Amino acid sequence: MVNDRFKISPYLALFVISTNQIGVGVLGFQRIIAKSAGHDSWIAIILAALCVHFLLFIMYMMLKKTDGDIINIHQNIFGKLIGNFLSNLFIVYLIVQTILVLRTYLEVLQVWMFPELNIWVFSFYFLGLAVYIISGGFRVVVGICFFSIVLPLYLWFSAAFPLEFSSFRNLLPIFDHSIKDMALATKDMTLSIIGFEIILVFYPFIKNPEKSHKWAHFGVMYTTLVYLVMGVTALIFFSPGQLEKTIWATLSMWKIVQMPIVERFEYIGIASWMLVVLPNVCLSLWGASRLLKKIYNVKQKYMLWAIALFVLIISGLLTNRKEINVLNEIYSQVGFYFLYLYIPFLFIATLILYKVRNKE
């Protein structure tokens, strides 16, 4: 079991959940959801958030019953052999998540800031920093999560500038899309705010984990607020045809921000975004290495180095957008089924299991 010294206060669940949901996705999710739901896609954000609340709720139910992490859940339901195998799949999922987050951020950097940025060198430094953070223990990882929410708070002000050039009429008429369109947009949106499943790994690291339940939900609410503000601003700032062509809508909106001392804001935004992306990488690296340690009883330190090296090599070898897109596509599909089919399945299985056990 986890030593009390390494545990975190329940309220910090807010930051961990929220920060893992907010990542590179915020920079360009608007186009993806507007593809199917157009100007009504802000409703999809809310619907997706409700889904996430529900999923988070059943995850918590499951974890409270099991009082452990995903490995315990798997082992309880499937037994040791199959359970561990499934946990391994989850580890792969986390590693792919790390690669995607890192690689997508690098792509943003290449497109918007430094076209000739060397992926190998930057990934090396980035992962080195992540390894340094994780070596400090979970408490330090959560600290980075905390600062990644607190320090970029000033970015909120950036949402006010595009309003000068916005037309609120873009949102009218409300509910102009079919249920199917909305469902599609909601699905796409869910994939943007994926990341809260990390609770399956760090649950045992919370002091009085039951108390963290409400904080986790607050975290999802904060995430929703961020996405909602960024989504609505983009919807009123761009016309539908324009949004369709804008890959990174949030960044394009920052282009209009002008302040007396800073003529162009997006460079500051992109650079600060590193602080937002860093905890995503840290959390999934930490989660993967932690699960490996628990399953195979090996030193987490070595696992961490091995995974980081692996991520470095893969992200260095992924050279063009096409390959990244393929990986992204697979990841999204897996993520979708994982969240909407596998998690409810696990939940029901856990419920039945504990019912049966209690009867015995």
Add this chain to the structure above:
Amino acid sequence: MKNFIIIFAVVVISILTFTFGRVTKEVVDDVNIVSAIGIDKEKGDKIKGTVVMPTFLADKSIENEIFEGESFLAKEVINNLQNQSADPLVIGGLTVALYGEEVAREGITEYADALRRDASIGSGVYLGVVDGEAAEIMKGSLGNRGTGRHLATLFEHNMKHRDLPKMNLHLFMFRFYTKGMDTFLPYVKMVNEKVEIKGIALFKEEKMVDIVNETDMFFFKGMVENFIEGTYTVRIEEIDEYASIKRIVSKRDIRVQEVNGKPEVSIHIYLQGVLSEFSGRSTDEKIVANIVKGMEDEIVKRSDKLIKKFQEKNIDPVGFGYLASTSQRNFDAAKWKATYQDMKINVTSKVDLIQTGVIE
């Protein structure tokens, strides 16, 4: 031994970082920052690009440096110009892009799109159409802060405080991509070595089709925007005097109704202003009432004329179509388009003079 390995690793990593990790520098005084670009038509498919950049002299005065080149593509022009320029040309500081009327009549969206595609260019760039050749303006040394800066401030203050409607790269693309709304740009001309705003160039899709005169700009702005400043001198026929009205608040209210299966539009313009100049002797209540009446009639007359012109050219810079589409569910765009040219559009107006100056 361990220390040796660590030192060796640090040295190798630093060398690799400094050789491969660096990105190209654009040191501010070692690049030529293009501040304005003018695009004109050449023979065949070719275009002629003229760029102007400020060079800063030791005594803090600014001189303009001009480069001219030909190509098929807008951005390619800049690349062709590189071999004329001592320092590399960079385009991130662009503030104004002007297009010759000939180019504008053939469509400028591809050029505007080129600007938007470049991540280093801001979206607050001012665009404009030139009566004649854009190169002429680029070559004329304007203002004492460089041509680009001069043009930018010219546009900026006319949009903020005068009769020019707000327009920049972002808004141009916004209008271009919005269904049921056509775009426009400021129309400028070189007169006596000074650049003058001569009116507004109206676009249909991507092609310039018509011009709004300087005198009608006041009313044009009243129709396309809310909340603006500007002055207009009206002749009050009943008393044969002139009154200059400075507008403080102007609001437009456009309603689309379905009358006998046909859409009917009514536009109401409300204007709140102050009397800034009056040629008569005294301003008693009766005269004020006269001025108000005169102004109201003028607004209706002029706006009506403008709208007739739009309908005749089948363009919609006010965005009646956009407003209709956002205020109705299941909006039939094709039907609207078919009926637009002979649609009934009513203009009404209301003027409030809230003060008549410090004397009576």
Add this chain to the structure above:
Amino acid sequence: MFNWFQKKEKKPKLFEQVYNLFKKSSDFFNYYSSEAKTPFWVCYQTTIVDSKILHEFILPYLLYYPLESAKDIQRIVPIEQIIVTDKIEEIRDKILTGYVMVQLDKNDRYCALIRSELNETREVGIPEVEFSVVGPKEAFVESLDTNLNIIRRRLPIHQLRVKELTVGNLSKTKVAVLYVDQIANKENVQTVLQRISDIDFDHINDSSYISEIITDNQFSPFPQLLDTERPDRVCSVLVEGKVAIIVDGSPHALIGPTTLVEFFSSFEDYYINWYLSSFFRLIRGFAVAFSILVTPIYVAVLSFHYELIPKDLMATLITSRREVPLPPILEALFLELTIELLREAGARLPTKVGQTIGIVGGIVIGTASVEAGLTSNVLLIIVALAALASFTTPVYKMGNTIRLIRFPFLIFADIWGLLGIVYCFSLMLAHLLRLTSLGRPFLEPIYPLRINDLKDAFVRLPFSKLSKRPTYVQTNNRQRFNPKDAQEKKDIDE
């Protein structure tokens, strides 16, 4: 001196041993007094014994009173610290710290050690490093006893515990660990005592030695124990439940556990109005950020992000850099190093000369390098302001750190521009998150977030609001005073 004389009488065994140990040192003095009522042997180190005490309070009593044994000396000589022993190690150590050894007769196995230490120390002066305009004007001195005396006078309570330890294989430095019993956390006290007694070092000169040896992370550029020369500050943190370490021979006390924020609070903040002190603290916080970031931002923006520069500023920047042949990074490094040189030269030279260096360096080098076209005047302003800002840090050691960590920021700014600055900032943040002070998180009260401690961190609320001791100290008694007694609720005109 009297060597020929001493040969007559055979020395007692114990005395002989001590004599052999010290005889090679020329300031060792011993003689046999045969005229006394009871003849006795005396030896001591002349250089560390106060001869006034020796001649007024020791020798007269020994000469004119009959003495039976060493125990009698304890009774007769009017000095509190007299030890009677026969252990050679103890005798050796005591003689070296200013005791006089007296042995009566060769038949007596024991000898008496009488303390007559020569206390050559300077007067209690005014604090020079942590100067304050208002508030007490006394600073610690090199003598441990004087320092303890100052603290005891400010905290006349029996709960104030002083644990004395001796560290340093060669220096035998006395180290006192101070804490207030029933307030200080036992764990903290235990950690400090444990770490100090574990010290295996030959020579402890100053409290900085102790600080560096017992600190949580020796490889960090950040100091993790607060050092201060102000007795008032030490007393105040003792009352908060922290532990203080005072080292003999050092005018600086160490305080732990501490936090990053505490390094940016001057103790004068508590002597002025709380609005003012809050304002000054915010200014200081801004100064630190400015001092670390402004030169790197200059380098980043001028090297990579010309788009960011406002159009009105562009002319100023470009004209000032027109003649400069160096890229921004070298220009910045050149100026930063110049400032560091000036500071270092000023610190090494005698005060009077140091001032001249400051003026000469500042004016002459600055203007000349701009005129020679080596640097731009904009950068000169920026670097000078940044240096000025770094000197606002109230704790000297932290100020040095602030100046040092600017350089990695500069290098990263030259590699990746703004991105490099954010990277370096993240690295610093991660490092600070990993740091602890006596095992307590260093970044508290920001992370972990403690609302109570924020009241006296970036701002200082009035004393009536500071009714609780800091959370991170984990004291046994959190309440400082009852806030309800401090403020009475009154209606108008009552």
